[in-house]
Amino acid sequence: MLLSPFGMHIPDGFLSTAVSVIFWIMSVAAVGLALQRVNKDLGERQVPLMGVLAAAIFAGQMLNFAVAGGTSGHLMGAAIATILLGPWAALLIMTCVVAIQALIFQDGGLLVLGANIFNMGVVGVTVSYFTYQTLRRILGTQRWAVLAAGFAAAWLSIELTALVVALQLAISGSAPVNLAIPAMAGIHAVIGIGEGLITMGSLAFLYATRRDLIETGSAPAPAGRLVWVVGLLLAGGIAVLSPLASANPDGLEWVAEQNGFLKLAQNPSYNLIPDYVLPGVSNEALATILAGVIGALIVAGAAFGIAYLRRRSSGD
Amino acid sequence: MHHTIEIDNLHYAYPDGHSALYGVSLHIEACEKVALVGPNGAGKSTLMLHLNGILSSSQGKLRVAGLDLIPANFGKIRSRVGLVFQSPDDQLFSPTVYDDVAFGPLYQGLSVAEVRQRVEEALALVHMSDYARRVSHHLSVGEKKRIAIASVLSMKPEVLVLDEPTAGLDPRARRSLIKLLDELSMTMLVSTHDLHMVRELFPRMIVMDQGLVVADGPTSLLMEDEALLAAHGLEKP
């Protein structure tokens, strides 16, 4: 399926017009809010800083490392941008990166740009932010805490973005729902490990060279604990809902009809969640398997990270 | 063990069509120290990037450290040819000095003990043994350049290729780098604008201009040829 090493850029034609418009609206709202907040927080330095870092993220996406048999891993960057600059600036940066990729390099479509910005910008940054903040609060201020939190933020940002992409494709009828979700979730569970490792590597480098840069970005918002809880719930909600979506496409369709989604795009040739599935694959079994796979990978990833860190600190 | 560089009629054009090398030929013997001089844009860096397979050309013969420059040999060649770029910031990408110097041997798959030994030897060669735990980014330009050289020496290359080693250094750092290059015994090809250093360290000098070798001979002789120097944008030191 979507194996683009540079992320999950959806091209034009793969999302229904309704979905494209809805996500455009959400992205515009989020970016508008971010512009206001950045003005307040960063002050005058904002333009050069965000411009250059957007370029750095773009260039950073070109860095690769050999994985196996000719394939290579890359960075998406939402997590590291969020950790370094905070969520609002990071959202603007990812917006610029995704927009330039679409406008100039046709990596991702123009009509679906709103959705791509939402996926890699809003979802990527939000998930990174809440994960990182929560874990830092729980784990503390030492180096290993920074790295572990960074890994988790990066992995989750990739995984949840992938799930949202799968949902968008399924709703648009561009992919059978019970293949899109497990395929995207499965593949990006692995790709997410790469993102986690690269993010950890960046944090390790920056921790050694300019620790202050890591600390400035992570100043927690004045909002209380409630925000973290809500954020985590939201993130967890998406992760949980998607298997449900694949298990019960009728349910989502019912919800969509209730909310008048169907009134937007007059395209009677396909329903909101198309009723077709790959033959021979039962939805219930898939949902369970999917949850199991994701769960196992989360545990494995955490174990990986901790084992590595232990080895590092006892090595030299 | 060959320790040699053999280039015959090398042509190279960039992907966008713009030609950089028009048939370069030169031979460097084991343990020779050769300076490569010429104006910016002459093709010096382009030539150097061929020596470890980063750039490839289909026209001309290229043989370094006894191996032909074909993709199958690139891995071995990169162990035998140490290429040090002009900007140390592009080469020091690990958190500590130790990590940067260890990269080469680690990539080769050497054991932890061997890697440690290589790093210690390399740092000793550049007189920076105390710097292992330091953060590369915080060092001065001169120190970074020496670490960059160490990061290549740790692979125990037969041939050392350096791109503008003294560029951007203050007199003290420059002096210390020249002393270092003097102490290293391997075959050396150094591209530079620093003609004082050339006269001091390099018995042989190759002049390049517009993608061609225009002169190749003893430094003492070529340095006296003011017309030649002037014709290629060089000033007699």
Place this chain on the structure above:
Amino acid sequence: MHVHFLDPYQDGSSPLHRLDARVKLLLTVAFILVTALTPIGAWPVYILLFALVIAAQLLAELGLGYVLKRSALALPFVLSAAPLLFSVAGDALLTLPGLGWVLSVQGLERFLSLSIKSWISVQAAILMSATATFPDLLQAMRALRVPRLLVAIFSLMWRYLFVLVDEALRLMRARLARSGESGLAGGKTGGSLIWRAQTAGGMAGSLFLRGFERADRIYTAMLSRGYDGEVRSFPLPPLSAADRIALAVGGGVLGLILLLNFLIR
């Protein structure tokens, strides 16, 4: 080092080049929108749309092969729609032996429609990026009321894009130069996967760090030239008569096709 191959703009003076970037952007997006609104299996409309985009390419005087060649790069994504062939219920065309999956006519129709629409859309986007310089597109964005702050960030990003991509490529070269084989038996070349990922991470960190420091220097330079945090720019020039005509004609044609879409249903 030259990274200018990254810039897709193809210099020229064709009618399309001379068209104002605002009109180009509007028409391109309108075209893609109309394509998106075209129903599955509306082959005659696809032909019309394809003809339109080919006509535009001819107007751009880039040589017909140019856009088509670049559009081929976007095609691999189309493969991800392949499962549609088997998942849409309908009249069977053929059955895969072993798996028992049935390729239906409707599935084929859907897959082809999606692929064609996607392909046509990407050609329009390529054409726009080939005939409009990025600074012109920035102007177009301003005209579309994109906030000035965002446009300023875009502008700076574009300026330093090539510089930083250059740095990234040099980092990778430096790594490549030190990626040698020892030639000895035993010992795994390449180190562990985790180590390689960490190294790539360090390179990224180095890029970001230098980005921060460069941003400081840029900010200082901007201050020295009077920057006070307010982004100011020249007012946009008015559209020429030719631009207006092009906009009207383009809009009209697209409107007709849209009408056709409704009638076909």
